[in-house]
Amino acid sequence: MNSVGNRLDTTDGTTIGTNLSNLGTLEIGDSPGQLSVTGSYQQSVDGILEIEIGGTTPVSEHDFLSVMGLARLAGTLEVSLIDGFVPEIGDNFGFLMSDVGFAGMFNTLNLPDLGDGKEWLLNPGGSTLFLEVRSALEADVDGDGDVDGQDFLLIQRNDPSLIPAWELEYGTTSPPVASQAVPEPSVAVLLLWGVSALGYCRVSARVHLAS
Ligand SMILES: [Ca+2]
Numbered sequence: 001m002n003s004v005g006n007r008l009d010t011t012d013g014t015t016i017g018t019n020l021s022n023l024g025t026l027e028i029g030d031s032p033g034q035l036s037v038t039g040s041y042q043q044s045v046d047g048i049l050e051i052e053i054g055g056t057t058p059v060s061e062h063d064f065l066s067v068m069g070l071a072r073l074a075g076t077l078e079v080s081l082i083d084g085f086v087p088e089i090g091d092n093f094g095f096l097m098s099d100v101g102f103a104g105m106f107n108t109l110n111l112p113d114l115g116d117g118k119e120w121l122l123n124p125g126g127s128t129l130f131l132e133v134r135s136a137l138e139a140d141v142d143g144d145g146d147v148d149g150q151d152f153l154l155i156q157r158n159d160p161s162l163i164p165a166w167e168l169e170y171g172t173t174s175p176p177v178a179s180q181a182v183p184e185p186s187v188a189v190l191l192l193w194g195v196s197a198l199g200y201c202r203v204s205a206r207v208h209l210a211s
């Protein structure tokens with residue numbers, strides 16, 4: 001148990017042979033390093049997990065927390081870049097692994113500025129929680145950090161609604177205005193959900209009438 005306001009510093013390769021409940025600040029390793037928890041990891045809303053990133057290799061270049069039990073998340077993820085490292089588009093950093101899985105999510109992400117054209121994405125896929133660096137350019141649909149003819153071909157084929165964004169961002173490697181989120185796809189997903197829910201209602205109504 002790491003209590004509110006307390007800082008728990010672990011040296012490299014430390015194993016905690018029980019459940020770890022973090023209500024304070026958890027720092028992993030001696031600069032980049034690894035902490036293994038054989039039980040579960042629970043972080044409260046007051047808890048802070050500090051992750052240092054100095055490269056893409058876990059443990060030797062960025063902090064890595066390995067949990068054998070459930071990782072129940074809340075509170076703050078605090079990331080800092082070390083050793084002058086500048087993340088590039090496509091870089092990803094798996095910093096938290098759980099053999100069982102995850103519950104909850106961090107309430108606050110304190111992530112370092114990546115500069116123009118790049119943004120962070122927290123990817124909770126599978127057994128490892130990744131931080132990824134992706135292009136902040138809306139029309140950079142192939143995700144290589146620029147907006148060019150390749151992107152246009154893909155946009156023309158798959159999503160013509162991005163053509164105005166492509167015209168605005170063409171030839172740039174950093175956008176005039178960083179576009180954080182694209183609202184249209186989520187609206188489309190909501191609409192699809194609505195349509196399928198409607199279809200389901202109709203089917204069940206028919207079943208009732210028939211019986
Ligand atoms: Ca560290």
Ligand SMILES: [Ca+2]
Nearest residue numbers: 140144146151
């Ligand atoms: Ca591109």
